[in-house]
Amino acid sequence: MKKYLILFFACLLSLNLFAQEKPVKIVFDVTSDDVKVHQKAVRHVKMMSEAYPDSDFEIVVYSGALDMVLNDKSSVAEDLSKLAQDEHVTVAVCNGTMARENKDGTALLPGVKVVPDGILEIAQKQSQGWSYIKEQ
Amino acid sequence: MKKYLILFFACLLSLNLFAQEKPVKIVFDVTSDDVKVHQKAVRHVKMMSEAYPDSDFEIVVYSGALDMVLNDKSSVAEDLSKLAQDEHVTVAVCNGTMARENKDGTALLPGVKVVPDGILEIAQKQSQGWSYIKEQ
């Protein structure tokens, strides 16, 4: 009987991993070319990563938002580079968007990570239990 | 054998709690300062809470959307206050946004609930299985 109980609680415990999530994980979707949206996204992640240091955050930049991560165009260069150094924060840019705009890694702010596909990255994060925020 | 079967179906049942969700739970993210977006959000939740009375809805207001819940500025005051009385509807506003705009609880429409952080509120709801809609 003891064995069944152990088995039963092992199952419950596994289930629980899906139910409980104290430190949050949030992926931020940024596609706007509006610098105010870039500033808002950075402010949100900055405030949250300070308030919840054990939580994980990822900003995914694609489509019209490319300027946000370019070293000669970003209006949030300093804050974004600082954020990218936080081990709980990832700043990712879509490789497809970079290719369409003829940019390579040398054009990026330090610490920005290139992902093959911005939407796929966001979708995978969500399917791994991350919450989603569309910045606007 | 009967015991194993019970155990097995207990596991399946627990799993099923994740798979099936007849009455939906939806959190609406409202950040726009555009009154048309405020009106759209209210119309959506009003229609859905009437059509699906066992479902749960939460409107989270933060960032540029603060006016939506202020008693002297809201363009949807009457409808929003009515909605907030529905036990299946929550209208929440971000305390951080209120502090930045120097507003306290007395400025809010009746029934509006203050949450510490709008984005955290939305993320926690999603991690509890709520669906997400960005109002725009």
Add this chain to the structure above:
Amino acid sequence: MKKYLILFFACLLSLNLFAQEKPVKIVFDVTSDDVKVHQKAVRHVKMMSEAYPDSDFEIVVYSGALDMVLNDKSSVAEDLSKLAQDEHVTVAVCNGTMARENKDGTALLPGVKVVPDGILEIAQKQSQGWSYIKEQ
């Protein structure tokens, strides 16, 4: 003992269905009346369905975006009709939005599927494990 092991791994396997999701499932939320957003949404789904042919995609059109699926107004008619023929792609429009605009099925591009409620459709997809992207 063997039976318990089988039972145990059956549980693990079931759990795993939630954890692993190689082919993604993404629902795209389109409410904008801006034709550029319509074009972006179509481009995103076209590129992704070509790159990930085993993945599933659904575009849900409602609110201000109705023109996108109307045969006399859509700026993406050809691409959208082609997409709708892909067995892994669904193009859905909200019946409530159609009713408000006095449109019936004859006004729709071929292949567009009518769903009772756009937001409910998106919420149900998310509760079935689909990821969400707000097109903007």
